Amino acid sequence: MALAGCGQDYPQTATYNSALPAAIPGTPASLANNAAPSSGRTGGPVALLVPLTGDLAPVGQALENAAKLAFPAGGGPALDVRDTGGTAAGAASAAQAAIAAGDGIILGPLTSAEAKAVAPIAQAAQVNVLTFTNDSSVAAPGIWPLGISPDQQVARVVASAASAGRTQVAALLPDSDFGHSLATALQTEATALSEPSPSITFYQDGFPNLNQAVRTLSDFADRGQNLEAQIKAARELDTAAGREKARELQHQQIPPPAFNALFIGATNGDILAEIATLLPFYSVNQPQVQLLGPALWSAIAPALGKNHIYAGALYAAPDPASSAGFDQKYQSVYGAPPPGIADVGFDAAAIARLISGQGGYTSALLTDPAGFTGTDGVLRMLPNGQVQRGLAVFQVAPSGPVITSPAPTSLNSPSS
Known part of the structure; x- marks a missing residue:
């Protein structure tokens, strides 16, 4: 699948497409042979479902801004922006209106609850959906969650640790939806790698609860x-x-603990600081135990690097170099840096615009086994709605995070 229009500038409408997703050369035969029958409309405007009112309005506006950068003035298709209000009911209503208006594909909505409300409506109308949530449980034929999911980040960093012999994994996770999603992803990846089942401990708010969780996880009573x-x-x-x-x-x-890798699901600086005091107290130390973390650590990695407990910890996330061009253009057009999710909004819009000129918004084009290269790196959408991504692995360091395993340029490689 070829791209056109790269490097163009459209100052009249502040649109820009110098970073449109690119088709990745090479088609895995196993995926090509498992393609599902194609579905989806072959034309029409592109619906963008985002919250422009309510608490999530700032995020919705950023997504609209990002999507507009992928659509040049005078070039098809049209972008049909509709407000969801940030609610499931609002998203369902917006989807129904967009489908009735003849829109050919839906970009959005933002949250998992909204996506679950839109899914049956879109599937019944044979309209494909690129939603912005990172909840992989919404994935289904015709519904692709493009947010960077716990599954994707866990799989990448755990596989990287396993390649260095760190195959006995434990996890210290918040007792929240995010924490339980990480736990499921850890268990899935352990099965995929034929590793022992991870030892998972959840913690609730409050230092006494965190202290007890670390004590239990470390098996300090016996050790x-x-x-x-x-x-x-x-x-x-x-x-x-x-x-x-x-x-x-x-x-x-x-004696060291029974595990040699510890995935920490905390993303709050204060909680991470408390964990840093508890790990050595219960004799959970690097290098005997390799610390791992989620992609959200990318936002706090410089601060983490100042704490010697986390120096050397690993996490998987997009390589910021991939989105540098988009970030600069967004800043120049809108006068502010884009939030992280804006990358997802841009990529969804750019993919829709690309395939609109290649035969329409069909699942056959969306699930091209070669995949796409977007602002967050390579991605591939599968017929069952799951999304694969190529992430880099970073090591926390005092001078800032360092890439220890580059993001793949193709999802055909084992490291992806």
Whole structure:
């Protein structure tokens, strides 16, 4: 699939498409042979469903801004922007109106709840949907969640750790929807890699709860307290031999935990600071244990690098170099840097515009096994609605994050 129009500028309407997704050369035969029958409309405007009112309006406006950069003035198709209000009911109403107006594809909505409300409406009308949520549970034929999902980031960083021999994985995760999504992703990836099932511990708000979670996860009661009990017993002998024995035991290392990689799901700086005090207290230390984290660490990696506990930790995320051109253009047009999700909005719009000139918004074109190169790197949409992405692996360092495994340029490689 070829691209046209790269490098053009459209100052009259502030549209820009110098970073349109590109088709990736090479088609995996196994995927090509499993293609589902094509569905979707072959023409019509592009519907953009975003919250322009309500609490999420600032995010919706950023998504609209990003999408407009992919549509040049005077070039088809038209962009039909509709407000969802940030609610499931609003999204369903907007989808119905867009379909009735003859729109050929839906970009959005933003949240998982909205996407689940839109899905049956769009599927019944044979209109494909590129939604902005990162909840992979909404994936279904004709419904592709383009947000960077827990599945994608976990799979990449855990596979990278496994390649270095870190195959006994534990996880310290918030007791939230995000935490449970990470847990599911960790279990799925362990199965895919034929690794032992991860040991997962959830924590609730509050330092006492976090302390108990780390203590339980570390198995300190068995690893450390037995040694402490021996020291105490030697001292209680109140003899020279007992005191000498206690001194010898104090120099004995506590055995490392049963895991050699620990995925930490916290993204709040204060909670991460508390975890940093608890890990060494319970003798969970690098390099015996490789720390791993989610893609959201990319926003706080410079601060994390100042804490020696997290130096060397790994996380998977898009390479910011991939979106540099888009970020600069968005800044120049709108006078402010784009939020992270704006990348997803731009890519969805650019893909829709691309395939509109290649035969329409059909699932056959959307699920081209070669995939696309977008502002967040390579991605491939599968017939079942799942989305594969090529992410880079970063290491937290005092001077800033360092790429230890570059993002793949094709999803045909094992490292993707």
